[in-house]
Amino acid sequence: MSRTLKGPEEELSPTLQVSKISESVEIERPTEVKDIPPPKLSIRNLEAWFGTKRALKGINLDVRENSITAFIGPSGCGKTTLIRCLNRMHEMTPGASAKGQAILDGMDMYDAKVDPVTIKRRIGMVFQKPNPFPTMSIYDNVAAGLKLNGIKDKKLIDDIVRESLEGAALWEEVKNELNKPGMGLSGGQQQRLCIARALAMQPEILLMDEPTSSLDPIASSKIEELVHGMKKDLTVVIVTHNMQQAARVSDFTAFMYLGELIEYGDTKQIFENPRMELTERYISGKFG
């Protein structure tokens, strides 16, 4: 191949010195984008551990506001661990811990004063397998979080349930059966129900961990369409090991390997002109 790719020991991308943060670190900013939106979430030297095993080896990356960022990389490279760190879910695993910073609008979510519950409210999560609350109706699945947060106004809850189901492109299919069990829906509908449940909390960021990996192609493309439309209202991070999906749906792509961020850039650049040989090999299907 004629293209010269940089070796891993060289600098990955334009770097930026951050003066507000105690240590200055090299930060991955997406490359080759003309109008880069402001950072919504800045990840600094983030490490994640399972006991003594280090699953993330110091990640630095800015997630851009009102855009879709895809995390790609082979199985076991730390994609799930990373997004679980981004809403303080990682530490709920027994023996797991995290070090470093994840700065949401200027606030380090790992600061001792920060209540993880507020973080989970601001940063929603959709999991790999649809996981509606098994005993609850469609309506209650969406309303549960609101009720937990002390909202009692029935009209307000009705409105948010409807808006969230509309936002998840599920309303038309379920509006006449809101009291039926959520588990009675098809897989793709269940995943959209889980998206509606997350949207009901009006999150600023939605983290999605391979949200279509258990779905058929039609259900998957529905979710992709939905994700695409969401970025006008929120910031989306989507983990996927489907490269076509990352290329179709995201604005920025971060490629991870063995707990490290190898390359981060504009999605078009990553797929058409990767700067690292490892990225090139992964996206061309030579491993993974």
Ligand SMILES: Nc1ncnc2c1ncn2[C@@H]1O[C@H](COP(=O)(O)OP(=O)(O)O)[C@@H](O)[C@H]1O
């Ligand atoms: N609960 C756990 N306990 C111990 N190790 C784990 C646990 N979950 C994940 N790991 C390890 O952390 C690394 C990253 O895993 P993960 O984030 O699930 O990767 P990915 O989502 O990219 O497939 C892997 O080596 C995996 O074996």
Ligand SMILES: [Mg+2]
């Ligand atoms: Mg995973």
